[in-house]
Amino acid sequence: MMKAIVLSGGFATRLRPISYALPKLLFPVAGKPMIYWTLDLLQESGVDQVVLAVNYLADSLRAVVGQKYKGIRINYSLEDEPLGTGGPIKLAARMLKPKETFIAMNGDIITDIDLNKMIRNHKRSKAVVTDALHEVRDPSRFGVVKLDPAGRIQRFVEKPTLREAPSRLVNAGIYLIEPTMLNMIPSGRKVSLEREIFPILAKRGRLFGFPFKGQWFDIGNLADYRKANFALLRGHAPKRDLQRRGTRFKQPVFLGEQTKTETAATVGPNALVGRNCVIRRGAHVVDSILFDRVTIGERSIVSGAIIASSVLVGKNVRIEPGTIISPNVKISDGIRIGKDAIIHPYKEITANVRPRANVM
Template sequence: MKAVILVGGEGTRLRPLTYSTPKQMLKVSGLTMIERVLEHLKRHGIDEAILSLGYKPEPFLKAFPDGIACGVKLSYALESEPLDTAGAIRFAARYGNITETFVVCNGDVLTDLDISEVLDFHSKHGGDATIALTPVEDPSRYGVVPTDPTGKVEAFIEKPPRDQAPTNLINAGTYVFEPQVLDLIESDRRVSIERETFPMLVAKGTLFAIGSHSYWIDAGTKESYMRASFDLIGSKRPSPLLPGYEQLGTNIYVSNGGNESSAKQIKDHVGNFRSPVLMGKNARLGSDVRIEQSAMGDRVELGTSAQIVDSIIGDNCKIGDGAKVINSILADGVEIGSGSVVNNCVLAISTTVPQNSEVLDAKVRTIK
């Protein structure tokens, strides 16, 4: 079975990380976001995926040069200009020669949704399309989807005020489509699936929806991206998905394949870790390092008495003696000078923070 994965957005809510890296190529506990999506699809029988590309397609092509990822065959549908959600689905599906029932998913949604169950529901109800739904506390950021007792969608209400939402069940960003839906999407302009295509299907009476309480997170903001990583390490999903990592303690993992001295150093410091913690390979740790609820990339260097708390640290980052990184995301190659404090920040690739500096509540493209 084939799937279309929407990965063409600019990821504005995750800037400045996405100035250099498309959102779905950011790592979530050791694997890129797109790999997390693909491994989930593979478990439910998806063997081919068409990536709907727009913004910064090169990193995808470079990462998967043989057109295979997580056992799924990839093809790349590159938009020359943004087509919005429905337009992108149509373009990618036509590019991939899709002629049978297919799955669509957003590339920034991480979930344990039982796609096989959704496919079975779709087949039994005989509609043109089926939407997976998930409950949320505040539905005002999403598309709200009230249904009748049979699962037929009665309306599709995009981002209603919180006090006016008729339900807390929202569009979870995973769909099953019949190919005839593509004929409803015009090809010469931008078309929104939420504002145009779904309401058309509601009017036809051929749009159905199925609710799920499976793990679900839209990893498109700083807070939710961090939460997705910590949930994975902290076993808040049904099963940890951490291939290539050795478990050193409860929800504490270190990458296999690093050099022996680094592995020994990490094991010697485990007593200073407060789970969940993920360590990449070939880390160098000074004495009295403290790490709490954080994920580290490869070749990270932490100086004496450095502290990393509630943070994501990219590859090749260097944190100086006595420096503190709290509730922050550091892209690859960031250097934090000795004695500096970085709190509630997102620092772009190769940013350098001088010694004894304080950077608070900031999204920083570069400091040098």
């Protein structure tokens, strides 16, 4: 059986203000927390032990995920301070104690990669590290590689300009690692795999790439988050019976467990609604993502918004596209929230919010 380390820390600054109150890996994606997409992939690939490398809001993540998931034993490796991409692997390996090839991956990616095929390629190549690679249109946000005909990574360029990029194959955030690589990572300080370790392995001819096609979402910001949710809604969200008397559903729609919709409500198209939500009489939710325990009041309209958990929206409220509403917000009756407004956690909104406002 395989072992894995999942990089689960980071402050998720580009997912603020929602991430002030909720760890990134607990953001719901098409019906389940982001981390469960990763754990499901690992479980289906034969992994039986995972160490989650955590720091920011670690207790919240531990409270939800626990010590066991679908037969996978889960441990937690806590960083006292951020250690980059290499440091957490070194630290977590003390708990994992790998004696053979192990997996390390970012927790904020969703993919259908064939890990077993990647493992076979890794063993055949005798690589120290194999890096999963995915082709993208714009590689400037990622680590970009140049491969030789044998699949060795010749160059690894971190976040190049389009002109400087040696290819459109980018680091997909999934690695197969031999335990000997751990000796290359200094202890007790921040270490970048991409800038400090991979270039050395590339010079030695021991860093290989595994290009793959198919699904791959790197959820780095709220635009990525929205894109992943709606793509997965169309293809992967759980199918549930949505025939409810008096409610109009326009597919695609996902409703979480124990969510209620009332007469004359309209949900969809492109609506993901979490668990224990309430959509009141005459309300309309379209092109939006609602986390758990959200209530939308009578005749309120929510269009193109992301609304985090435990938000109460009153009657006759209008929420316009691009709005981000953080957890534990209360919006009074009759309020209009303009396009691209951002509302921070624990706010009570009693007056209209202008477009692009940042309510702190």
